[in-house]
Amino acid sequence: VQLQASGGGLVQAGGSLRLSCAASGRTFSSRVSGWFRQAPGNEREFVATISWGGGRRYYSDSANGRFIISRDNAKNMVYLEMNMLNPEDTAVYYCAADRITGRNYNTRYAADFGYWGQGTLVTVSS
Numbered sequence: 001v002q003l004q005a006s007g008g009g010l011v012q013a014g015g016s017l018r019l020s021c022a023a024s025g026r027t028f029s030s031r032v033s034g035w036f037r038q039a040p041g042n043e044r045e046f047v048a049t050i051s052w053g054g055g056r057r058y059y060s061d062s063a064n065g066r067f068i069i070s071r072d073n074a075k076n077m078v079y080l081e082m083n084m085l086n087p088e089d090t091a092v093y094y095c096a097a098d099r100i101t102g103r104n105y106n107t108r109y110a111a112d113f114g115y116w117g118q119g120t121l122v123t124v125s126s
Helices: none
Strands: 002-006 009-012 017-024 033-038 045-050 057-059 067-072 077-082 091-098 113-116 120-125
Touching (some): 002 091, 017 091, 033 067, 045 067, 045 077
Parallel strands (some): 009 120
Antiparallel strands (some): 017 077, 033 045, 033 091, 045 057, 067 077, 091 120
16 A cells, blocks of 8 residues: 655645545555645644545544544545644645555554654644
8 A cells, every 4th residue: 555645735824625535545445544744844644534434533632623634435535624724733744554454443643553654744833
């Protein structure tokens, strides 16, 4: 599975962005997918994950209520809609796919994800 993230950019506080992640590989639709982020000087942190069927979503406390993760398995795409952005959301955002297929529970742990995109930078100005 190969992943390509896009959609990052510069936005003012309170604004919105939509990140996209294009996946290759026929097993992508059977893998939990997610978004993580890493701000300068910080460790990579969980943002949101979505089950392989799309029916279950899991958000960090910071993302809950502001971000929406979705997927389109027919197109091998995962999205992250980000609203009410603030400067603390500034980071490189990475999409990721589970290291196994058919996981029957959602996960927030980066170690469970074996495939990573290259990252897309989101900068929120105050």
